Amino acid sequence: MPGLQQELIFAQSPEAPCRLLMPQAIAETLNRFRQLRVRDLEAGGILLGVRRGPHLEIVEATGPMRGDRRTRTEFVRRDPGHFQLAQRHWRSSRGTVGYVGEWHTHPEPWPSPSGIDIAQWHRIVDEEHRPTAFVIVGTQGWFVARGLRERGCLAGTEPWTTLLCLSA
Numbered sequence: 534m535p536g537l538q539q540e541l542i543f544a545q546s547p548e549a550p551c552r553l554l555m556p557q558a559i560a561e562t563l564n565r566f567r568q569l570r571v572r573d574l575e576a577g578g579i580l581l582g583v584r585r586g587p588h589l590e591i592v593e594a595t596g597p598m599r600g601d602r603r604t605r606t607e608f609v610r611r612d613p614g615h616f617q618l619a620q621r622h623w624r625s626s627r628g629t630v631g632y633v634g635e636w637h638t639h640p641e642p643w644p645s646p647s648g649i650d651i652a653q654w655h656r657i658v659d660e661e662h663r664p665t666a667f668v669i670v671g672t673q674g675w676f677v678a679r680g681l682r683e684r685g686c687l688a689g690t691e692p693w694t695t696l697l698c699l700s701a
């Protein structure tokens with residue numbers, strides 16, 4: 534029953550003007566890729582969702598695909614399938630569901646972005662000019678950030694989230 538499905542809501546504070554909504558089912562999908570064993574490789578994909586004013590609502594996340602580069606400590610999204618799926622959603626939703634961000638895993642309990650992650654996120658924020666969500670899935674918790682060309686942070690209402698400012 535989708536109506537009863539729990540959603541995770543990330544916000545800066547209870548009064549914050551921007552929220553990130555993620556259905557529990559998608560959170561569980563991402564958690565399935567946690568690198569719990571030594572041989573587990575990094576995974577990742579793109580986040581597809583709807584923008585409602587300053588808010589982001591995630592509706593789907595792609596998972597690792599055959600053409601992606603995956604090692605223990607690196608995920609490089611290379612497979613064109615990620616954006617092919619994004620285009621299909623865009624067309625079938627008549628332009629309401631589209632690319633809203635990125636996710637990937639880290640082999641650490643409480644992840645924090647690497648220098649490469651930050652550089653990539655800044656490039657994406659520079660191109661998008663709209664709020665964007667970035668998620669890193671650790672073995673115990675997540676790192677969730679909202680990227681926007683403004684001074685603003687995203688902090689979590691869930692105890693396992695931390696915050697990041699991406700100010701341009």
Ligand SMILES: [Zn+2]
Nearest residue numbers: 639646647650
């Ligand atoms: Zn990373």
